[in-house]
Amino acid sequence: MKELxxxxxxNKKVIALIENEELVExxxxxxNNKSIEGNIYVGKVQNVxxxxxxxxxxxxxxxxxxxxxxxIVPKIDITKEEIQEIPSINKLIKPGEPIIVEVKREAVDxxxxxxxxxxxxxxxxxxxxxxxxxxxxxxxxEDDRERSRLKEIVxxxxxxxxxxxxxTVAENIEEEEIKKDIEKTLKKWQQIQKIPIxxxxxxxxxxxxxLKKTIIDLVDSNLDRIVLRDKENYDKIKNILNExxxxxxxxxxxxxxxxxxxxxxxxxxKSNKIYLKNGGFITIDKTEALVAIDVNSGRYIxxxxxxxxxxxxxxxxxxxxxxxxxxxxxxxxxxxxxxxMKLEESKKTVQQxxxxxxxKDRSRVQVEEFTRxxxxxxxxxxxxxxxxxx
Numbered sequence: 217m218k219e220l221x222x223x224x225x226x227n228k229k230v231i232a233l234i235e236n237e238e239l240v241e242x243x244x245x246x247x248n249n250k251s252i253e254g255n256i257y258v259g260k261v262q263n264v265x266x267x268x269x270x271x272x273x274x275x276x277x278x279x280x281x282x283x284x285x286x287x288i289v290p291k292i293d294i295t296k297e298e299i300q301e302i303p304s305i306n307k308l309i310k311p312g313e314p315i316i317v318e319v320k321r322e323a324v325d326x327x328x329x330x331x332x333x334x335x336x337x338x339x340x341x342x343x344x345x346x347x348x349x350x351x352x353x354x355x356x357x358e359d360d361r362e363r364s365r366l367k368e369i370v371x372x373x374x375x376x377x378x379x380x381x382x383x384t385v386a387e388n389i390e391e392e393e394i395k396k397d398i399e400k401t402l403k404k405w406q407q408i409q410k411i412p413i414x415x416x417x418x419x420x421x422x423x424x425x426x427l428k429k430t431i432i433d434l435v436d437s438n439l440d441r442i443v444l445r446d447k448e449n450y451d452k453i454k455n456i457l458n459e460x461x462x463x464x465x466x467x468x469x470x471x472x473x474x475x476x477x478x479x480x481x482x483x484x485x486k487s488n489k490i491y492l493k494n495g496g497f498i499t500i501d502k503t504e505a506l507v508a509i510d511v512n513s514g515r516y517i518x519x520x521x522x523x524x525x526x527x528x529x530x531x532x533x534x535x536x537x538x539x540x541x542x543x544x545x546x547x548x549x550x551x552x553x554x555x556x557m558k559l560e561e562s563k564k565t566v567q568q569x570x571x572x573x574x575x576k577d578r579s580r581v582q583v584e585e586f587t588r589x590x591x592x593x594x595x596x597x598x599x600x601x602x603x604x605x606x
Contacts, residue, residue, distance in 0.1 A: 219441050257316070259331070260417050289302055289303070341385060342397065428456050495513075511552070570592070578599060
């Protein structure tokens with residue numbers, strides 16, 4: 217049973233994904249400070265910093281945004297081993313010039329939003345890229361025949377000199393459904409292009425924030441129902457479902473936080489210490505550069521030799537770490553300090569456990585082998601979280 221629970225609390229919209237009564241994803245959206253990631257703007261270049269190959273751009277939001285030269289030159293297909301030559305940024309843009317950009321990353325701490333001229337319009341089955349010339353398929357779709365089928369379908373209906381990323385949820389979807397989705401996305405892009413851009417800066421496309429993105433991302437992943445605590449968000453959610461032509465059951469349940477011990481599960485996210493079933497625990501600490509996760513044996517002493525005891529704790533921790541990374545939408549560089557293991561076989565087993573459990577994650581998680589210092593490196597791209605503070 218997969219349910220999306222939505223309610224308002226302290227001027228924030230809380231969005232919680234429940235799978236078989238367990239909280240697996242949780243996002244918050246501040247009603248007074250909504251996400252701008254995915255929005256498209258006509259910005260005004262303020263300063264060009266040649267030494268950093270970057271520029272500051274005024275997009276009309278609270279904070280000046282930032283763009284790097286690699287996000288201005290045409291996008292290349294990253295699945296091919298091509299080396300892209302990037303000219304000096306002062307040959308690409310000049311101060312005072314207007315520039316059409318998309319927000320790729322929210323403001324983080326003292327850093328402003330990260331921009332790109334590589335526009336992406338997400339729909340149910342594709343991410344349309346009007347400024348690219350290639351079509352690629354989500355790496356989570358592993359069947360080569362299905363990958364080829366999807367690529368051929370999308371190429372068939374895309375305009376010349378445009379590109380797309382085929383999303384994971386498109387797997388095994390009929391051609392007519394994909395065609396319909398592409399046509400709607402192209403129509404949306406045409407409407408954006410018709411907006412007068414005499415006023416600079418200005419927003420020319422609003423992606424709809426975290427709520428809309430989450431619903432669109434989940435409707436094709438066997439979502440059984442959407443549950444609201446009250447009627448406050450009903451019309452907004454109904455409009456989103458109508459826009460993408462999906463029929464999902466919406467229910468009102470004032471006592472929803474009392475079910476599945478949901479309130480307790482949400483409160484546990486406020487702590488950086490998570491206890492394991494076998495008595496061990498992990499701690500999660502965020503820094504500006506990375507997220508550090510430490511594994512401790514706690515009360516667990518085991519009944520076998522030291523290596524087996526340590527492996528048992530680390531395997532339990534690996535499951536929980538995969539869960540917490542997804543649940544807390546942790547992104548960037550993640551360093552895990554497991555309890556030291558002597559055998560390479562034990563390390564491999566722990567690595568495989570992390571990789572197996574990470575397959576449940578909607579975001580792509582890359583797990584590296586243990587370093588010489590017995591640390592594991594993980595990278596992940598966030599899905600929805602606004603990270604104003606770390």
